[in-house]
Amino acid sequence: xxxxxxxxxxxxxxxxxxxxxxxxxxxxxxxxxxxxxxxxxxxxxxxxxxxxxxxxxxxxxxxxxxxxxxxxxxxxxxxxxxxxxxxxxxxxxxxxxxxxxxxxxxxxxxxxxxxxxxxxxxxxxxxxxxxxxxxxxxxxxxxxxxxxxxxxxxxxxxxxxxxxxxxxxxxxxxxxxxxxxxxxxxxxxxxxxxxxxxxxxxxxxxxxxxxxxxxxxxxxxxxxxxxxxxxxxxxxxxxxxxxxxxxxxxxxxxxxxxxxxxxxxxxxxxxxxxxxxxxxxxxxxxxxxxxxxxxxxxxxxxxxxxxxxxxxxxxxxxxxxxxxxxxx
Amino acid sequence: xxxxxxxxxxxxxxxxxxxxxxxxxxxxxxxxxxxxxxxxxxxxxxxxxxxxxxxxxxxxxxxxxxxxxxxxxxxxxxxxxxxxxxxxxxxxxxxxxxxxxxxxxxxxxxxxxxxxxxxxxxxxxxxxxxxxxxxxxxxxxxxxxxxxxxxxxxxxxxxxxxxxxxxxxxxxxxxxxxxxxxxxxxxxxxxxxxxxxxxxxxxxxxxxxxxxxxxxxxxxxxxxxxxxxxxxxxxxxxxxxxxxxxxxxxxxxxxxxxxxxxxxxxxxxxxxxxxxxxxxxxxxxxxxxxxxxxxxxxxxxxxxxxxxxxxxxxxxxxxxxxxxxxxx
Numbered sequence: 001x002x003x004x005x006x007x008x009x010x011x012x013x014x015x016x017x018x019x020x021x022x023x024x025x026x027x028x029x030x031x032x033x034x035x036x037x038x039x040x041x042x043x044x045x046x047x048x049x050x051x052x053x054x055x056x057x058x059x060x061x062x063x064x065x066x067x068x069x070x071x072x073x074x075x076x077x078x079x080x081x082x083x084x085x086x087x088x089x090x091x092x093x094x095x096x097x098x099x100x101x102x103x104x105x106x107x108x109x110x111x112x113x114x115x116x117x118x119x120x121x122x123x124x125x126x127x128x129x130x131x132x133x134x135x136x137x138x139x140x141x142x143x144x145x146x147x148x149x150x151x152x153x154x155x156x157x158x159x160x161x162x163x164x165x166x167x168x169x170x171x172x173x174x175x176x177x178x179x180x181x182x183x184x185x186x187x188x189x190x191x192x193x194x195x196x197x198x199x200x201x202x203x204x205x206x207x208x209x210x211x212x213x214x215x216x217x218x219x220x221x222x223x224x225x226x227x228x229x230x231x232x233x234x235x236x237x238x239x240x241x242x243x244x245x246x247x248x249x250x251x252x253x254x255x256x257x258x259x260x261x262x263x264x265x266x267x268x269x270x271x272x273x274x275x276x277x278x279x280x281x282x283x284x285x286x287x288x289x290x291x292x293x294x295x296x297x298x299x300x301x302x303x304x305x306x307x308x309x310x311x312x313x314x315x316x317x318x319x320x321x322x323x324x325x326x327x328x
Numbered sequence: 329x330x331x332x333x334x335x336x337x338x339x340x341x342x343x344x345x346x347x348x349x350x351x352x353x354x355x356x357x358x359x360x361x362x363x364x365x366x367x368x369x370x371x372x373x374x375x376x377x378x379x380x381x382x383x384x385x386x387x388x389x390x391x392x393x394x395x396x397x398x399x400x401x402x403x404x405x406x407x408x409x410x411x412x413x414x415x416x417x418x419x420x421x422x423x424x425x426x427x428x429x430x431x432x433x434x435x436x437x438x439x440x441x442x443x444x445x446x447x448x449x450x451x452x453x454x455x456x457x458x459x460x461x462x463x464x465x466x467x468x469x470x471x472x473x474x475x476x477x478x479x480x481x482x483x484x485x486x487x488x489x490x491x492x493x494x495x496x497x498x499x500x501x502x503x504x505x506x507x508x509x510x511x512x513x514x515x516x517x518x519x520x521x522x523x524x525x526x527x528x529x530x531x532x533x534x535x536x537x538x539x540x541x542x543x544x545x546x547x548x549x550x551x552x553x554x555x556x557x558x559x560x561x562x563x564x565x566x567x568x569x570x571x572x573x574x575x576x577x578x579x580x581x582x583x584x585x586x587x588x589x590x591x592x593x594x595x596x597x598x599x600x601x602x603x604x605x606x607x608x609x610x611x612x613x614x615x616x617x618x619x620x621x622x623x624x625x626x627x628x629x630x631x632x633x634x635x636x637x638x639x640x641x642x643x644x645x646x647x648x649x650x651x652x653x654x655x656x
Contacts, residue, residue: 295622
């Protein structure tokens with residue numbers, strides 16, 4: 001099978017966008033990055049990928065600071081954090097030609113709907129990425145493990161173009177599977193993300209620690225059950241087999257060594273959390289299908305609260321701040 | 329009504345024990361304290377009470393470092409934190425004469441049962457204290473507000489001696505009410521303690537902050553509903569009127585200005601939490617009555633987990649500790 005060469009625009013050049021973009025460029029695709037933090041470093045020194053599968057360097061990388069400079073492409077790949085979705089439409093619009101398709105690899109639910117509402121259902125594909133990567137110094141990206149993408153049409157079905165993207169990704173060394181039911185793939189990922197992202201973020205403990213404690217291990221599984229009930233109330237082509245799926249997720253997570261989900265890192269570094277895409281919208285979808293997810297809702301409330309308030313660290317800090325204000 | 333003079337032994341001379349003991353001594357009662365941290369300071373300088381109702385100083389305070397030195401008393405008042413309950417029986421035993429009664433003012437459930445199991449049901453009374461106090465420097469205790477006690481017989485009913493204790497406490501300036509259903513008083517206090525202690529401890533935010541956010545305010549009320557359902561499944565003489573009681577609790581808490589529940593302070597200062605008395609035993613009692621308390625259980629799990637694991641504070645600390653270990 002010949003691999004089509006595409007003009008690809010990357011929106012949201014965080015760890016995911018930089019890594020997948022670099023892999024695609026290395027395989028011969030014509031990749032352009034929308035860059036902010038890394039722009040000058042990449043113009044000067046190119047992009048350095050540190051990967052568990054071997055490091056490589058791209059000396060020439062095309063980066064822009066605005067989407068208007070980039071102009072139309074064949075494929076837009078979106079890696080933007082969903083808490084920045086208010087900018088998404090304006091970032092994507094200048095990249096669209098008559099045939100451009102849009103692939104969002106963002107977390108959670110609601111991203112395809114946002115794009116389809118503005119640009120039409122036919123342009124939109126979505127994918128779930130199982131990738132562990134971090135940004136390093138400007139111009140550097142670290143690929144720590146995994147990387148698989150499952151992608152499909154927003155309106156469902158196994159299209160020719162989703163097969164083409166599967167081929168392009170696999171040819172670039174990114175394991176990829178085109179699926180006929182994107183909604184199911186998204187909910188399956190939520191079965192993992194909803195308990196682990198939130199609990200690890202809230203408690204600032206990694207997956208291994210969370211699973212080492214009998215009660216929190218049980219809580220993870222109870223939240224997974226809620227998400228599967230929410231998923232199976234959606235119009236999926238095939239239901240998720242709850243007990244078997246949970247068992248597999250727990251088994252796989254037990255194999256990970258001290259994994260820190262993205263939301264745990266985001267919270268630890270004081271960044272916003274992707275609560276809308278990973279919690280609020282799934283909860284709305286479940287509620288619309290009359291499925292109650294009380295523990296998921298409680299976790300969302302605790303995370304949402306903790307985003308709005310900086311935690312105190314005990315009375316010592318309170319007292320010292322009182323002293324400071326008394327000295328003013 | 330004449331106020332009987334009793335020989336009173338205080339076990340657990342934290343903020344609660346020191347404050348109530350000092351008030352009782354000032355009113356003419358013969359009070360002895362079991363002291364650890366404050367022993368030498370109190371022997372040298374007496375006990376200083378800093379109170380919103382006026383400061384006072386007790387120059388002569390009888391304090392012991394072991395219960396054997398104290399010997400039998402008429403009344404044992406217990407203010408020990410429940411996480412130290414494994415020492416309770418041995419601390420109380422030397423204080424018991426033939427007629428000694430035991431009043432536990434500890435938090436949560438299970439304390440009267442522990443004492444009654446060892447020393448007999450007839451000796452045991454319990455009380456719930458609504459007190460805001462802190463220990464200061466050794467020999468100092470701070471009374472920040474409230475102070476009311478509701479006490480009653482462990483086996484129920486309004487006894488002569490509970491009336492006498494009511495008189496003794498009121499005469500000492502401690503607002504006190506003898507109640508005929510101690511279990512109801514305990515559960516009523518749990519309706520407040522279970523949501524506020526745990527959520528404030530977990531999130532390290534005070535009651536005002538917790539109630540200022542619509543979703544967490546709602547969560548507090550949902551947890552209160554669970555606790556009331558658990559309470560009303562117990563053999564209480566009179567059921568708790570859920571909506572009215574919740575409304576009053578929320579109203580009263582809205583009047584408090586940035587109140588920090590004891591468990592929030594305990595967690596902030598790295599002390600153990602009273603999870604058994606405030607969560608585990610109430611959950612067991614509710615479960616035995618076939619009442620499900622999913623949000624209370626989830627809160628207990630999160631608190632219990634957070635007690636077992638020190639939270640990381642983001643990747644910076646992790647990296648610096650790595651550097652340190654590399655320099656060894």
